[in-house]
Amino acid sequence: MSKTKILSIVFFIAAIVIAYFFVDSIAYDIQQEKRIKREEARVIEKLKQIRSGMIAYQRVNGEYTSDWDKLINFIDSGDFYITERSETIIPREYGGDSVVINIDTLGTMPVFDSLYADIENFKLDRLPYKPGSKEKFEIFADKIIKGSVKVDVFEVKDPSPINPKRRKDNNDKALRVGSRSEVTTAGNWE
Numbered sequence: 135m136s137k138t139k140i141l142s143i144v145f146f147i148a149a150i151v152i153a154y155f156f157v158d159s160i161a162y163d164i165q166q167e168k169r170i171k172r173e174e175a176r177v178i179e180k181l182k183q184i185r186s187g188m189i190a191y192q193r194v195n196g197e198y199t200s201d202w203d204k205l206i207n208f209i210d211s212g213d214f215y216i217t218e219r220s221e222t223i224i225p226r227e228y229g230g231d232s233v234v235i236n237i238d239t240l241g242t243m244p245v246f247d248s249l250y251a252d253i254e255n256f257k258l259d260r261l262p263y264k265p266g267s268k269e270k271f272e273i274f275a276d277k278i279i280k281g282s283v284k285v286d287v288f289e290v291k292d293p294s295p296i297n298p299k300r301r302k303d304n305n306d307k308a309l310r311v312g313s314r315s316e317v318t319t320a321g322n323w324e
Contacts, residue, residue: 173296174309176265178323181311184261184271184290185319186249188312190214194245198275198288202262205273209249210258213242269293274314288312288319 187209192198194212199205217237224232250256262270275288291310292300300307311321 170297173265174323177292177309178321180261180265181271181290181292181309181321183250183253183256185311185321187245187261188275188288188290189319190245190249192286192288197277197286200273200275200288202270202273206258206261209245209261212245214245214248215242216240264292264294274312276314278315278317280317285317287314287317289314 187205188198190212191205191208194208194214199208217239220236220238222234222236224234226232246258250258262273264271270293272291272293273288274290275286277284278287279285289310289312292308295301295308300309307322309321309323312319
C-alpha cells in the first residue's frame with residue numbers, strides 16, 4: 135500500500151472521530167438546554183404559586199411576610215372574605231350627586247381552596263422549596279419609601295439557578311418574583 139493511501143485512511147478515520155465528538159458535543163448542549171428549560175419552567179410555576187399566596191397574605195394582613203411558616207399557616211387556615219359592593223347615587227338639590235357605597239360581607243372562603251385546590255399533586259409543605267430539591271427559595275418582605283409613600287414589597291428568589299447565565303454577578307439574574315426595590319409582583323421571566 136502506498137503512503138498516500140495509508141495517509142488517506144488515517145485522515146478519514148481521524149475525520150470520522152472528530153465528527154463524532156463534534157456531533158456528540160452539539161447533542162449534549164441541546165440536551166442540557168432542554169433540561170435547563172424544563173427545570174426553569176418548574177421553578178417559574180412554583181414562583182407563581184408563591185406569588186398567589188403572598189398577594190393573598192398581603193390583602194388579608196395588610197403587609198407581606200418574610201416568614202415561610204406564617205405564609206404556610208395563613209394558606210392552610212386563612213380565609214378570604216366574600217363581599218358584594220353596591221353603589222347608590224343620591225341627587226343633590228344644588229345639582230351634584232352623592233354616592234353611597236355599601237359593602238356587604240356574604241361569607242368566607244378558605245385561602246387554600248381559593249388558590250390551590252385545583253393544582254394537581256399540590257403539597258403545601260413543599261411550597262418554600264425548589265422543585266425536586268431540599269433547598270428553600272430566598273424570601274424577603276419589607277416596606278420601602280416610593281416618593282413620599284411607604285409601600286409593601288416582597289421578593290422570592292431562586293438561591294441557586296441551574297442556568298449558568300443566571301448565576302453571573304452573584305445570581306443577579308436568578309429567577310425571582312417581586313422586587314426588593316420596586317413596587318411589583320411580576321416575575322423577571324415575564
